[in-house]
Amino acid sequence: MASRFSARLRTLALPLLAVGLIxxxxxxxxxxxxxxxxxxxxGKRFALTDHTGKARTLADFKGKVVTIxxxxxxxxxxxxxxxxxxxxxxxxxxxxxxxxQVIFVTVDPERDTxxxxxxxxxxxxxxxxxxxxxxxxxxxxxxxxxxxxxxSGDLAGHYTIDHTAGTYVFGPDGRLxxxxxxxxxxxxxxxxxxxxxAGK
Numbered sequence: 728m729a730s731r732f733s734a735r736l737r738t739l740a741l742p743l744l745a746v747g748l749i750x751x752x753x754x755x756x757x758x759x760x761x762x763x764x765x766x767x768x769x770g771k772r773f774a775l776t777d778h779t780g781k782a783r784t785l786a787d788f789k790g791k792v793v794t795i796x797x798x799x800x801x802x803x804x805x806x807x808x809x810x811x812x813x814x815x816x817x818x819x820x821x822x823x824x825x826x827x828q829v830i831f832v833t834v835d836p837e838r839d840t841x842x843x844x845x846x847x848x849x850x851x852x853x854x855x856x857x858x859x860x861x862x863x864x865x866x867x868x869x870x871x872x873x874x875x876x877x878x879s880g881d882l883a884g885h886y887t888i889d890h891t892a893g894t895y896v897f898g899p900d901g902r903l904x905x906x907x908x909x910x911x912x913x914x915x916x917x918x919x920x921x922x923x924x925a926g927k
Contacts, residue, residue: 758927760915761896762906769872769895769903770795775832775858775865778844783858785901788828792923793897794907797874797890799835800847805892805909806831810851813894815913816920817852823924826899829855834876834890836865898923 757763773785773795785793794813798806810831817824831848833839836859844857860868869876876890892909896919904923907916 758922759905759919761911761919762908763904764906765902765904767903770868770897772871773868775860775868776841778841778848778857778859780841783856785897788897789901790826790899792827792899792920793830794827794920795830795832795872795895795897796893797832797834797869797872797876798892799833799888799890800839800843801835802888805890807851809892809894809909810848810855812911812913812916813855814851816916817854819913819917820920823921824854826924827920831855831857832865832868833857833859834865834869834874835888836860836862896920896923 770785775783777783796806796809796813798809800806810829813829817827817829820827829852831844833844839857839859841859844859848855848857859865872895874891876888878886879889880886894907894909894916895903896905896907898904905919907919
């Protein structure tokens with residue numbers, strides 16, 4: 728009788744043990760919804776001039792989360808959409824928005840002057856910075872970030888620019904952490920930035 732009871736207990740225990748093992752092997756929930764690229768070495772040579780005329784490097788923003796998007800002021804849809812999205816993120820962050828720096832890097836240095844960037848970028852949020860440099864410098868930095876861009880159409884002046892549309896996010900420690908795809912939900916970006924600000 729005792730052996731039958733023991734056998735029955737073993738029969739009941741095995742499925743429970745299997746469930747426990749499966750639960751124990753379940754990977755933890757990722758810390759971020761955006762693509763985690765921690766360890767990538769992009770942006771080491773980042774040095775441009777902002778729309779106020781001040782020379783900038785990423786070291787100037789140590790202690791803040793920094794987002795970098797490459798675009799141009801005459802972009803018909805992708806660029807204003809990205810900047811509008813980040814404006815929504817800043818509003819959602821509330822007081823924490825002061826610990827975030829949004830940077831817009833032009834890939835159209837021939838047309839995007841300091842004055843034009845100063846008119847365009849702060850429309851989305853007064854804290855945003857537009858950055859520019861020589862065509863050679865922009866090409867160098869875009870290559871460093873693996874950003875593609877190319878003029879299309881009438882190259883005499885009425886052209887558009889095809890370009891990579893994602894956003895790079897650096898943590899408060901200055902390390903590159905995330906790549907955010909274009910048209911990502913602002914709530915997702917807000918949650919990821921809050922996680923970075925919390926030290927993840």
